[in-house]
Amino acid sequence: MDKRWFYPWRNAAQRQTLVISLCAFFTAGLLLGLVGIILLIFARGGGYFWPEDIYEFGLPIDNKPEVRVFGEFQGSQGLASLGDKSARYWLVYSHSNPPYKRRALVAAHRVQNADIARHAARVLLHDGRTFLAKPVFLNKHDERGRVLDKLPAYQQQVQRLTDQIETIRDIHLGPLHRKISTLTLKDSQTNSGELLAGKRAFERWQSKVIQLEATRGQYTLTLEFADTNTITVPLNQLKQLVYPGQLNQVEKLWLTLGNIWQFLSQPPQQANTAGGIFPALFGTVLMVFLMTLIVTPFGVLAAVYLSEYAPRNAVTTAIRVAVANMAGVPSIVYGVFGLGFFIYGIGGQLDEWLFGDSLPAPTLGTPGLFWASLTMALLTLPVVIVATEEGLRNVPAEIKAGSYALGATKAETMWHTVLPMASPGIMTGVILAIARAAGEVAPLMLVGAVKFAPNLPVDSEFPFLHLERQFMHLGVLIYDGAFHSQTQTSGASMMFAACLLLLLVVFILNIIAVVLRNKLRKRYQKET
């Protein structure tokens, strides 16, 4: 029987071609998958900032066959193309009850009938809530139904009132409050007259503030949903009001840039599903920075010891193998170790010695920025050690001999020649460490990263850098927000945006390190 049909690759050359084609095929597949993921993140994350057009739809809601809503597309389900009749689209919409955004899959035929709603706006409030609705009129005192043209003027008036309130709070109420509390603490008998006067003044200013706030509360905006139900929001709550249907592309781009800036510079709201991500970005970068400061000296010292000072015997070899294997330990194990050893062990012991009075409430023995950085430094230590050893091995023996021959001791030779020449290798290790640390989430949740931290770890209060504070982290924010986004609507896109940012952070940190390494390489590589 002719076996040619089964074995089309009869000779070695054919077999080799086949193997190479298969390799190429799988590599291409992998690359495509990778590019796909990155594109998806870019599209979904980047789209989060773009003011999409608002459409008016009819949707079956709450057992009613059709309710009119304003909504916007977030793309199709799966990879369906636009003309596809059976395609379904993700839609984010606002409906009067409750008036927040929701997310739904809608069939293609509804999309085809939808019209752009040019008079509908995206209304963003200061607390992070968003509506898609049509602003209909402004109200002030008893005058209802003022035309919308007055909006800038009204907003100015509201701003003026807000300024007044803030001024009274800062100049009068604050100092009075402090004065009253110090007087109360002191002997209240002798100062009773002064105290009484203070309290009177305080009350007077407070009633003034209440009055101003009431006036301000009378400036409102009435919004109408697609089902003609209305909602009224106080103007001082209004953060942003955009009519996407009335903007041209340049204006949209401008708005997008503004949104990106807000995203980068503002704290999150609504349980990490709205607002910005500044504290998380800050926490991530700071943690990685501290980690780098810790891991570099320790890793380099360990590598120098292992490759230059340690006796060449079985123990050293065993240590070297152990170090290389430490890089493969699952990161959560490091998290548990950090919690058990650093926080409860070292932190707890320090508490006993230094802060015995406040026990059992822990001072240092609680998750925080420093412990997190230390844990991540431990996690990335093997990478730095291995890369540094490699760099040390690459320093030519003649150079070392040259240094010794000029009367340098071993330590001097290390410091003046070997380490500078190994610095590109060291930088490679640090790059890998940063890449790993910036993306790691699991261990951090055990040792200090939280989904919400009231304060940044850096502020104007002495000692400015608060290493004991818990901090927010992009990875944790994504994890938390993604959880919420299963039940809430707006979170998912924000998570993609946060993912995109995390990628960018890792990317930028890497670029910085690579540029630095290439500089060092150029400097210390001998042309031969």
Place this chain on the structure above:
Amino acid sequence: MLTLFERETLNLATLNDEQTAIRVEQLNLAFDKKSVLSEISMRIPANRIVALIGQSGCGKSTLISCFNRMNDFYPQCRYEGKIIIDGRNINHRNENVAQLRARVGMVFQKPNPFPMSIFDNICYGLRLQGVTQRRQLDEAVEQALKDAALWNEVKDRLFDPASVLSGGQQQRLVIARALALKPEILLLDEPTSALDPLTTLHIEELMAQLKKRCTIVIVTHNMQQAARVSDYTAFLHQGRLIEYSDSDTLFTTPRKKQTEDYITGRYG
């Protein structure tokens, strides 16, 4: 006339301590079990050039490295016997090896400038000795480069990386680097074998100049070079010192058969 005077030969057998730069007594050296140097005894006269010749692997580099204890970096290297420099046995275990190496400079076969500027290369040893004043360093650098006949070629680019220099310039830079420490003894291990003839000539002229300043021990494979530049020549064979006398005698009327065979190229 002057060269004749400088080449005035001393009797190696009756050299007094004053005239001796290095005195080697009963030096034995082995790597692990393998004996590399056996019972070497010799006196190296001060302010002269002494050449070490012999086949590859006969132990020339090992011997020259004994003079500044560079063999210490091989843990498997064991040695016994005395090497006396300045009246002190440098093989003593309390010898300050770093200080010894500052006094006994060494240049290797392959030029090995550090990846720094020309200036910093020359300052390397001085800075280790604690010299930090910029004026002192400037002067020392100029002097060392002049001594190594390199000053005119590099004076305008002292702060360029040393790697921009040619091979011969690099080798002279390395010599200048050693000279900056004002060493008493300069050890040269095949310093010209990686260089072209013209550059080699440069370095040979340089050695003749340096003789006034220090004692030079040079390892070379080039018989003509040994005859040209050295005052004395030692012939090593399989770790033993076979013959050691002034170069004229050794190259014209060798006493030992092995020496004659080697210098006439019958083996090696």
